[in-house]
Amino acid sequence: MDYLRNLGSAAVSSLVQKSGLTLPFSLGPKVTSYEGKSIWTLYEGTKRDDGSAISVFEFDANQPGKRTYLPLAKNSLRKLRTVRHPDVLKFLDAVETDTTVYIMTERVRPLAPAIQERASKSAQEKEDWLLWGIHRISVSLAFVNESCTSTHGNVRVDSVFISPSGEWKLGGFEVLSSPKDDAAILYTMGSLLPDASTYASPEIKKGGWSAVKENSVTAADAYALGLLIHFAFNPSHPLPATAQPPHPPPAPSSRGSIPLSVFPSYKRLLNPNPKARLSSKHFLELGMAETAGEGSGFFSTNRLVKVCAGLDNFNIASEAEKASLLRILKESAASLPPEFASYRVLPSLASALEFGGASAASILPLVLQLGKNVPPQDYASVITVHIVKLFASPDRGTRMALLDNLQEYADKLDKKTVSDKIWPNLQTGFNDTVPVIREATIRSIISISDKFNERILNNDLLRFLAKMQGDPEASIRTNTCILLGRLGPNLGYNTKRKVLxxxxxxxxxxxxxHCRVAGLMALMATLECFETEEIATRVIPNMSFALVDKEKLVRDQAFKAMQLFVKRLEEHAATMVSGR
Incomplete structure (x- = not known):
């Protein structure tokens, strides 16, 4: 009999054996900060098929005292597989037996320790981050309550997780239920949740979990959202007095670090009367109100909320709206949470870059600025992959931004990427009808010339540069000569003798x-590229006429060059054996 049901997408053939179960992942270290916080044991893990980082929630009914909770674990799996939303913990795969449940999700970590880690941040940075997180949980709760017409029933700090981008994700679906289901697990087993009575709303404390049926699907969750807000801003404080009978309204003295703008709405979430209690949807609407009155506007003015909204709508925004967002990002780049900048802002900006347009010149420097905080092992996937794609863009604004900033990211490129993916597109710039593109292409070459293979450096590139020496634009001819002077020492032996x-x-x-001056300076810069006989028979004869150039600037440089090469000949002659 097959006791294993693989509920996810991984192929059975890719699974590996562990303790009698075939699992599509490798378990890493246990997340000790989550121990005893729920019915689950949380592990870091990696997917077997691609090695990507994941989290694994394990429930084993064979452990002492756990069997009672098995229906909660199975309900959590069932709901998490079907309730899909950007602010809900992302389900990837699962394995279930009669007594064991494994759930694979995106890599996350518990909220509580993440809040503690930010204790050293400035008050404003902490408030920005916490309000942004509360906003995302409010959005997800409104989705669960309104769109799914369900009650979550387990909203608390230990049901919220942090993604790699720093975004808050709602989990803890152990008792999520629809009121249309008379036998819903919330009504029959809600009290089994760890510390269920601590976080229960007044009507549940008074009448049990069946009281949820008698009220709006939002009532219990709204009250729990209020308690979550209290914990987020006052993690070291006990729960407010309103959490215990007779449930007095929160006093101003209990506000702690909860922002003044949030406190009026927070009090309404904790209203002991479920009929008069603020719903999560209404709380969200108040927070997003543009005309901020008492207890409103606290989300719409939040920097991170505005940034996320701007990023989500960037491609359909007006140029003025784009410029406003980019200005906010530039001004606040140093104070953005690093994980938010690296894994939320950067991918969105990089994606926006692919559309090209006038914004490219503003976006790319910002992408590169934010990218300085990206771990080296992630730079290629977060930034380089998008930059490489952009070189195929026909948009000239995008091409100019790439070329002007090439020195900022050239050292992050490998030789294969440059030769196979960037060069085929970069070389088109030499033939562009717009002079500024041709010139920028030439100026950019030196930043990546050390990544070119032998064929590109000694053949393909030099053919383009020969053409550029006859360009109608004087500055392009000059920059071509300067580039050849810098490339000279790296060219092959035969190429140097043939070309320079x-x-x-x-x-x-x-x-x-200035092109003539550049020619003389390039000769001087490549002195070591020439053999003594070549200096005497080719370099000096081809340079000597510059000594009488009509421009003094050229003559002066020509004499300096001539002295340099003559000195080299004198040094060589001194070593020669005298003939008879």
Whole structure:
């Protein structure tokens, strides 16, 4: 008999054996801060099929005292698989037997320790982050209550988790139920939740969990949301007096660190009368109100909430709205939570970049600025992958932004990526009809020339540069000569002998004075590239006419160059054996 039911998407053939169960993941360390906080044991883990980081919630009914909770674990799995929302813990896969449940989710960590970690932050940074998190939980609760017409029944700090991007995710679906179901687990087993009575609303404390049937599906969750707000802002304080009979309204002295703007609405969430209690949806609406009155507007003015909304709507926003968001991000980049900047802001901006347009020049420097805090092992997946794609964009604004900022990310590129993915698109810039693109392409080459393979450096690139030496734009011809001077030492032996003298001699005949100067300076910079005989027979003869150039700037530079090369010949001659 097959006791295993694989409820997820992983193929059975990819599973591995563990303690009699076939599991699509490898268990990592146990998350000790979550021990005893729920019916679950939480582990860090990795997916077997692709090695990606995940979290694993384990329930084993064979452990002492756990069998009673098995229906709660199974309900949690059933609901988590069907309730999909960006602010709900993301379900990936599961394995279930008669006594064991494993749930794989996106990699998360418990909320409580994350709040403690921010104790050293400034008051404003903490408030911004906490309100943003409460906003996301309010959105998810409104979804559960209104769209799913269900009661969560287990809203508390230990049912909220933090994703790698710092976003709060609602979990803890052990008793999530629809009031349409008369045998719903919330009514029959709600009291089995750990510390159920502590977080229960007044009507539940008085009449038991069946009281949920008699009120709105939002009532119990709204009250619990109020308690969550209290814990978030006052984690070291005991629950407010309103959590115990006779449930007095929260006194101003109990506000602690709860923002003044939130406190009036917070009190309404904790109204002991479920009929008059503020719902999570109404709380959300008050928080998002544009015209802030008492107890409203606390979400709409929050920096992180505004940033998220701006990122979500970036591609349909007006240019003025885009500019406003980018200004906010630029001004607050240093104070954004690092994980939020790296895994929420950056991917959204990088995605927006792919649409090109006038915003590219503003977005890319910001992406690169925020990217400085991305761990080296994640840089390629968070930033480089998007930058590489952008080189295929036909948008000139995007191309200019990529070229102007190339030195900021060139060291993060590997040789294969440059040769196989960037160069095929980058080389089109040499033939662009817009001069500024051609010039920017030339200026950018030196930043990645060390990543070119032999064929590109000694053949393909030089063919383009030969063409650029005849460009109608004087500045392009000049920059081409400067680039050749910098590339010279890295060219192959035969390439140096074939290309350099001819290229620099051509520059010395250019009608643009600064191009002629650049030719002389390039010769001087590549002195070590020439053999002594070549200096005497090719370099000096091709340079000597510059000594009488009509422009003094060129003549002065020509004499400096001539002295340098003659000195090299003198040094060599001193070592020669005298003939008879």
């Amino acid at each position: 003298v001819a290229a620099f001699a051509r520059a010395l005949k250019d009608p643009f004075v």
